[in-house]
Amino acid sequence: xxxxxxxxxxxxxxxxxxxxxxxxxxxxxxxxxxxxxxxxxxxxxxxxxxxxxxxxxxxxxxxxxxxxxxxxxxxxxxxxxxxxxxxxxxxxxxxxxxxxxxxxxxxxxxxxxxxxxxxxxxxxxxxxxxxxxxxxxxxxxxxxxx
Amino acid sequence: xxxxxxxxxxxxxxxxxxxxxxxxxxxxxxxxxxxxxxxxxxxxxxxxxxxxxxxxxxxxxxxxxxxxxxxxxxxxxxxxxxxxxxxxxxxxxxxxxxxxxxxxxxxxxxxxxxxxxxxxxxxxxxxxxxxxxxxxxxxxxxxxxx
DNA sequence: GTATATGCAAAACTTTTGCATCCTT
DNA sequence: AAGGATGCAAAAGTTTTGCATATAC
Numbered sequence: 269x270x271x272x273x274x275x276x277x278x279x280x281x282x283x284x285x286x287x288x289x290x291x292x293x294x295x296x297x298x299x300x301x302x303x304x305x306x307x308x309x310x311x312x313x314x315x316x317x318x319x320x321x322x323x324x325x326x327x328x329x330x331x332x333x334x335x336x337x338x339x340x341x342x343x344x345x346x347x348x349x350x351x352x353x354x355x356x357x358x359x360x361x362x363x364x365x366x367x368x369x370x371x372x373x374x375x376x377x378x379x380x381x382x383x384x385x386x387x388x389x390x391x392x393x394x395x396x397x398x399x400x401x402x403x404x405x406x407x408x409x410x411x412x413x414x
Numbered sequence: 415x416x417x418x419x420x421x422x423x424x425x426x427x428x429x430x431x432x433x434x435x436x437x438x439x440x441x442x443x444x445x446x447x448x449x450x451x452x453x454x455x456x457x458x459x460x461x462x463x464x465x466x467x468x469x470x471x472x473x474x475x476x477x478x479x480x481x482x483x484x485x486x487x488x489x490x491x492x493x494x495x496x497x498x499x500x501x502x503x504x505x506x507x508x509x510x511x512x513x514x515x516x517x518x519x520x521x522x523x524x525x526x527x528x529x530x531x532x533x534x535x536x537x538x539x540x541x542x543x544x545x546x547x548x549x550x551x552x553x554x555x556x557x558x559x560x
Numbered sequence: 561g562t563a564t565a566t567g568c569a570a571a572a573c574t575t576t577t578g579c580a581t582c583c584t585t
Numbered sequence: 586a587a588g589g590a591t592g593c594a595a596a597a598g599t600t601t602t603g604c605a606t607a608t609a610c
Contacts, residue, residue: 280564280565281563281564281565281608281609281610282609282610283564283565283566283608283609284566284608285565285566286565302599303599303600304598304599316566316567317566317567318566318567318568318569319567319599319600320566320567320568320569320600320601320602321565321566321567323599323600323601324565324566324601325565327600327601337487339485339486339487339488339489340485341483341485341539342485343485343489343491343574343575343598343599344598344599344600345489345599345600358528358531358533360533361536367531367533369527369531371523371524371527373519373523374520374523374524374527377517377519377520377523378517378520378540378542381515381517381520382504382542382544385504385513385515386546386547387504387506387513387542387544387545387546387547388544388545388547389542389543389544390507390543390544390545391542391543392540392541392542392543392544393487393540393541394524394538394539394540394541395538395539395540395541396524396528396533396535396537396538397535397536397537397538398528398533398534398535398536399533399534399536400532400533401532401533401534426589426590427583427584427585427588427589427590428584428585429583429584429589429590429591430583430591431590431591432590448574449574449575450573450574462591462592463591463592464591464592464593464594465574465575465592466575466576466577466591466592466593466594467590467591467592469574469575469576470576470590470591471590473575473576489573489574489599489600490573490574490575491574491575
């Protein structure tokens with residue numbers, strides 16, 4: 269809520285497409301959406317919008333720090349809200365479910381490793397592809413289209 | 415060397431394009447190459463080859479376990495030889511240098527985390543984008559084209 | 561009113577596919 | 586000889602861009 273405020277901070281005008289995109293990320297049960305995903309939601313809710321606008325808005329939001337962009341293993345980018353603190357991802361190869369996690373030991377060791385190799389970390393992404401075991405896969409959501 | 419032997423194990427015929435692709439990965443100073451990269455090397459060395467063939471060969475090699483495919487953050491896939499044991503990557507945002515590393519603690523903790531969340535890991539990739547500090551960046555190689 | 565944002569269409573880029581021809585076995 | 590592999594061109598998928606119109610401030 270109060271997306272206007274978020275947008276104001278970025279210097280971007282509070283236009284209808286932008287507000288709608290934010291609200292989709294805030295209300296979607298799936299935190300990780302591609303441009304196409306967002307576009308489909310808007311179209312099927314009756315908005316007149318172009319896919320190009322979605323791409324532009326997503327890119328602007330990423331640069332403004334509102335969204336984070338991931339590539340995972342699919343060749344198409346997905347975005348998620350940047351409200352939450354940093355975390356990594358496990359993606360089920362069977363049902364597409366995305367499990368977020370954070371492990372402070374992993375975070376800390378990464379820093380040590382990078383430092384010892386004379387790198388200063390800007391960002392990192394740990395992406396695990398895995399199979400849900402029975403229990404986890406019962407969280408199954410609508411299958412991703414790939 | 416002895417790429418014929420490697421190929422034989424995969425059931426793929428030892429054709430000229432396939433042998434050449436393998437040799438490029440073996441001899442290139444950059445272990446991480448895109449389809450376009452490989453294509454350019456072959457074209458500029460006088461081979462008559464189609465980009466489609468490169469994509470087919472790379473995909474076959476990946477399925478055969480000869481190559482590993484990464485997506486990093488660029489939207490285009492890069493491949494590397496699978497000779498070495500598993501490792502993760504730090505990529506310098508300044509010069510494109512790719513530093514490989516392996517940390518057994520990180521590997522072990524990943525397994526624990528995935529298990530505790532009811533996932534069975536199939537694969538993972540830890541990708542760190544970072545700046546070389548002075549010392550590391552002196553390893554600077556030809557800038558990537560993006 | 562002015563600058564910015566949008567929608568549409570076209571283009572750019574990466575990757576895949578169909579098909580006739582060629583090459584390995 | 587036979588099946589698989591290649592090259593070319595065309596298509597498919599994702600993302601970007603040009604431009605006239607519409608919108609927010």
